[in-house]
Amino acid sequence: MPSSNTDDKTPLFRENELQFLKTFVNEDHNLLAPVLLVHGNKSVGKTFLVKFFLDTIATNKTIIRCDECVTKKLLLQRCLKNIRLDSGVDLQNYKQQYQNKGREEARFGALCDTFAGFLDILEQFFTETNYAHRHVLVLDRFDQCMEKSDELFTSFLRMVERRALQNLTVIIITSGAVPNEIATLTVPVIYFKPYSESQVVQILQLHQLCHFQGMEETGTFWAQYCKIVVDLYYSYTGCNLSLLMDICVKLWDNFTLPIREGRYTPQDFFQVYRDRRHLFTDDYVVDVPLENDDDESESLLANISDLPYHSKFILIASYLASFVDPRSDINSFSKLKSRRVKKAKTSLGQLRKGMQSKEDIDSRLLNAAFFDLERLLAILRVIYRNESDSINIPTIDLANLYEDELERIMKEREKEQDLFSLNSNVELNSQIATLVSLGLLGRTSSADILSSKARWKCNISWTIVSSLADDVNFPIQNYLVE
Amino acid sequence: MSLPKQFLKSFIPLFFGKESAENVQKRHQLYESIWLQQRKRMENIVSSAYDGLLSSLESYIGEPLLGDQKLAVAFALLGTNTANNLRILNELSLRLESGTAIHLRVITLNSKNSANIKSALREINRQLLAQKTKNDDNDETDTMFGDKEGRIAHDFEIARDWCLDYMNQEGASDMATTKLRLLLIIQDADSLNTQVLNQIINVLHIYTGSIPVKLVLGLSSNKVRDWINTSISALLRLSIKGTKFKSQDNKQLAYRILESLFLDPENENPLLLDSRLAAVILNRFERANNSLDSLMSEIKLCYMIHFYQLPLSILTDANFAPTSQYISSLRRLPSFKLHIEHLVKQFKENQQDTKAEIEDLLDSDEKLNLLLDTSRKELQEYHKQLIQAVKLLQTCHLHLPQKHLNLYWYKVLLGGDIFNCVSYKELLTHLGSLSEYEAKTLLAKLSLEDEFEDDVSGLSSALDARDLVNDYIKKHEFQRPLHSRTFYEVWTLSGGFSERDLIESPHVEENLENAMLRLLRPKLRRSLEEALDNSSIYLGDNKNDEGSPIATHLFNVYRDAPVSINVYDFYCAFKQSVPKDSLLQAMKSQLHESPVKNEELFKAIETIEHNDEAWEKASFSWFLHTCHEFVLLGLLKERSKVDFFEKGIWIGL
Known part of the structure; x- marks a missing residue:
């Protein structure tokens, strides 16, 4: 589809939108729309077109990026400050006495607590300086302000009611749909249609982002390259141009490697493509490029392998606490064998109806359950006593000792096995705290961690915990079997 | 060396205060210089590691x-x-x-x-x-x-x-x-x-x-x-x-630090590391706390305890001439007693006539001084050989699948368990089964070291390599543990002991205890409970149970209570458990004995004794007061709105 406008600088495929803008932002104050909403998908040229348009007409303009404003107050302060700066009024001679709630205010930071306060000061500025020039305030990425700013829509709409501000137009750019607040009001809205695939290709082809260094080049290679990239990824990126551009730039170096090596010339696009085809299906396309990224051998345990031994046991205990039903604790963790488990069999009728009780599902498939800290500690005590390698040194190590010595040590060990508890170890608490701060354990937010209301849960997956168990030689299956 | 005053203060004169100020100062200087040297080594490693x-x-x-x-x-x-x-x-x-x-x-x-x-x-x-x-x-x-x-x-x-x-x-x-x-x-x-x-x-x-x-x-x-x-x-x-x-991997770094401090022959560290302490340090780092800073402070603490607690640590300085005070305390060392026992045994079995020697050692300070000198030299020699032996074992260990740390061998050799050690047996078997080529490379490697050069020359087979190791260990008598070497206490870091260790039962592996560990992780909960249970540890002997504080009575009730405790039930149980008459009697007698006569209090007790309502009031106020104390200790928690107390989370698991 050939573009009707051949001028390089005019945005492509946005003639209608440009006309709308021309209509609404008019020289005549009476025809000027006080507020204008521009919306459409991300990266479809909204800001670009508005900036382009404002550059073509003679007007004072102020552009605020709302996503860098932490609060509404800061947003309004930025507006006020930049309008004053961009108005062309000589601020050296004109010193505004800020009136804040009827009092004079020296600090700029105290202003604009409310929208009315902002308007008062703005109006004061307009009247005192007799500022009548047409002024456009662009609020870019209005929906991305860090504080919720929905009610500002209506506030800006009401701005027309101020006589002194008749010459001010606000253009609000958002990437979402028309916000509910103003859906029923008569605000002019300019909708930016998403680009079609062929339009995207054309736009990219016209803006060559990458070049061959020190090589004669024709535009065709880039054009073909863009076509391929868009063909392959349009279904993933949609018309988001910045994503596509990023992919183009990211793959360029690798893609053109055969040319730089001199194997092909820039004319042989299809040979190059055939050579480098694997690039387009690589993870690399969506991954973050990292420098120094030499070793890719990141094992499952990579981030927790250097935890101390006890911490690993705590993690395993937390997994057991989360995934073993508290009712079966006595079977899983106690030496008592006497208690018989009465396994509730699901009746056939229930199964037919597709009803399964929680017990029928493998607990590993369920969500991690919250548990009390005491239960964790109790489980830890049991599993550490049963499985830790330091308390359970295999008797073969002792076989070489003399008999009486052996007997003594066996006695001592038995005694220790009965008495030993990790819980007397003060470091246990700091280890738990470390695990929480690493995000491996989670807890319900509560100020007092010792209160009975604070409940904990395991935050690692089965794959990690099973490799962790392998690492410390822990037979985790034994504890999970019903 | 000029010293900051606050450091001197922490070095108190030992020997029940009879140590001279000069010697205290000397002890402190020794600590400073030895620790400074070790600290520099550690800091070098740590700062260069990253x-x-x-x-x-x-x-x-x-x-x-x-x-x-x-x-x-x-x-x-x-x-x-x-x-x-x-x-x-x-x-x-x-x-x-x-x-x-x-x-x-x-x-x-x-x-x-x-x-x-x-x-x-x-x-x-x-x-x-x-x-x-x-x-x-x-x-x-x-x-x-x-x-x-x-x-x-x-x-x-x-x-x-x-x-x-x-x-x-x-x-x-x-x-x-x-x-x-x-x-x-x-x-x-x-x-x-x-x-x-x-x-x-x-x-x-x-x-x-x-x-x-x-x-x-x-x-x-x-x-x-x-x-x-x-x-x-x-x-x-x-x-x-x-x-x-x-x-860099943090764990390897810690091993490097430990090796450089205790196993480097170039490091002029006069002090050996007790095998138990080695186990404590290693266990703690691997199991409980993998922070380098805490490892370093632990080692510092070991040195501090050695020089703070042991007056004999001054003998580390070879130029120090011990006075009779030191000599008599040397005679009380277990290793000296062992030495004498050994001599006595020899005498009894008529192997040698050691009578004169025994008497000399017990009476003459000069003789003991001589023994001190020889044992110092022996220990220094032993220390060197120990480091060499560790090196030897480590070099021979290269092909084995399970690799032990240097400090592990150090521990085993010090404890004298080397011939009972399974890993050592495995090592020997492994050496015996080496191929000829492997054995040659190993021996060639060993011959590069000055210490083994003479032993290695002329050897070539795998069995030779095995015998070499075994002979080396036997030759230097590593089956004799450090604890049997005379006066080892003077030159060994043991991490100190606290008096409570002597009362408690012996421990193995995990429950290793010494003063260092106790200082680092006090058993707060247990101490609290023990003290509440048995107040006499702190308050001295009370002849009967009645004189013990109110808190003890309440604690006894608390122990038997469920997790959430109804306040009224708790109070009733408490009131039952307090022996009214004997408690008041004890209070009165204490008032009599105290130098300050408080007539009002005395009268108040009288009223409580005779008036039931007053007794109720008093016991209730004691109850509330003690409950509040328990809340502060963390044993109890108050539930808002409901009349329940809740037990603190750490039920004695």
Whole structure:
């Protein structure tokens, strides 16, 4: 589809939108729309077109990026400050006495607590300086302000009611749909249609982002390259141009490697493509490029392998606490064998109806359950006593000792096995705290961690915990079997 | 050496205060010099260990900025120990601040000072303007102190304007020419709220065009890709350019420190490490706390305990001539007794006529001095051989699948268990089964060492290698444990003991106890419970149970109570358990004995005794008072609204 406008600088495929803008932002104050909403998908040229348009007409303009404003107050302060700066009024001679709630205010930071306060000061500025020039305030990425700013829509709409501000137009750019607040009001809205695939290709082809260094080049290679990239990824990126551009730039170096090596010339696009085809299906396309990224051998345990031994046991205990039903604790963790488990069999009728009780599902498939800290500690005590390698040194190590010595040590060990508890170890608490701060354990937010209301849960997956168990030689299956 | 006074104070005269001030001073000097030397070794290792990481980070920061509107982010992959990570990043900022090549401003954020984006930005501004006073959370009204326009404190334009001012002063026209670098270090990116992190990155990215900023994220994860994919939003991922920096393994570093301190023949460390203490240090590091700082402070503590607690530690100095005071205390050492027993046994069995020798040692100070000298030399020799033996075993150990640490062998050799040790047996079998080529390479390797050169010459087969090791161990009598060597106590770090250890039962492996460990992790809960159960440990002997404090009675009730306790039931049980008459009698008798006569109190007790209502009141007030104390101790918790107490979480597991 050939573009009707051949001028390089005019945005492509946005003639209608440009006309709308021309209509609404008019020289005549009476025809000027006080507020204008521009919306459409991300990266479809909204800001670009508005900036382009404002550059073509003679007007004072102020552009605020709302996503860098932490609060509404800061947003309004930025507006006020930049309008004053961009108005062309000589601020050296004109010193505004800020009136804040009827009092004079020296600090700029105290202003604009409310929208009315902002308007008062703005109006004061307009009247005192007799500022009548047409002024456009662009609020870019209005929906991305860090504080919720929905009610500002209506506030800006009401701005027309101020006589002194008749010459001010606000253009609000958002990437979402028309916000509910103003859906029923008569605000002019300019909708930016998403680009079609062929339009995207054309736009990219016209803006060559990458070049061959020190090589004669024709535009065709880039054009073909863009076509391929868009063909392959349009279904993933949609018309988001910045994503596509990023992919183009990211793959360029690798893609053109055969040319730089001199194997092909820039004319042989299809040979190059055939050579480098694997690039387009690589993870690399969506991954973050990292420098120094030499070793890719990141094992499952990579981030927790250097935890101390006890911490690993705590993690395993937390997994057991989360995934073993508290009712079966006595079977899983106690030496008592006497208690018989009465396994509730699901009746056939229930199964037919597709009803399964929680017990029928493998607990590993369920969500991690919250548990009390005491239960964790109790489980830890049991599993550490049963499985830790330091308390359970295999008797073969002792076989070489003399008999009486052996007997003594066996006695001592038995005694220790009965008495030993990790819980007397003060470091246990700091280890738990470390695990929480690493995000491996989670807890319900509560100020007092010792209160009975604070409940904990395991935050690692089965794959990690099973490799962790392998690492410390822990037979985790034994504890999970019903 | 001039010493700070507060250090001298902690060195109290030992021998029940009879040690001379001069000797105390000497002991202190010895401690200082020996510890200083060891500390330097440790610090050298630690500071050089992260050299690679730090200098690569440093040069990364010095690199020119990215021109392509992307934010430069360095991902520093650190370990799971937050204390270590913090130290590395602190060292980084120290290094950067001392460097002069670039004009650098370091800003450090962590999860504590950046709970939300407002506080994070405020913190950036604050650190940039080097504002000392900290702003409170009342942020809606506060404006930036020190900002000439009085802007709101979390306005990032303050930081931008600061940078622009700086670049103006510097004379740099744009970002490419300026030497200024603004470096933001986020110390614990894992703990930081992901939303806040994304917002910070977003804000910084917006300003990358106008200020020279770089970001360093300290991660405690090695899986950086996963981390990025889960923590940074897809759009922001496009706007950063990441670089990965890997730090050294922290565990290996700790082993290097221990080896350099205790197993390096070039290190002139006069003190041996007790095998139990070696196990304690190793276990603690591997199992409970993998922080390097705490490892270093542990070792320091061991040295401190040795010199604080043991008057004989002064004998470390070979030039010190012991007075009779020292000699008599040497005679009380267990190893000396063992020595005498050994001599007596020989005498009894008529192997040798040792009678004169025994008498001399017991009576003559000179003879004992001589024995001290010889045993000093012997121990020094033993120490050397020990280090060599560890080296020998370690060299021979190369092909075995399960590799033991040097310190493990050290421990085994010191304990005299070497011939009973399974690993040693395995090692010997393994050596015997080596192929000829392997045996030759091994022997060639050993012959490079001066110490083994003579022993190795002429040997070639695998069996020779095996015999060499076994002979070496036998020749130097490593089956004799350190504890049987005379006066070993003087030159051995044992980590000290506390008197309670003597009462309690012996422990193996995990439950190793000594003063060092006790100081590091007191058994708070147990001590509290024991003291509440049996007050006589602290209050001296009470002849009968009745005189014990109210808290003891309440504690007995508490122990039998369920997790949540009804206050009224608790009170009733408590009232039942308090023996009214005998308690009041005891109080009265105490009042009689006390030098201050308090007639009013005496009368009050009289009334309580005779009037039931007064008794109820008194017991109830005691009850409330003690309950409150228990709440403060953490044994009890008050439930709001309901009449229940709840037991503290740490039920005695």
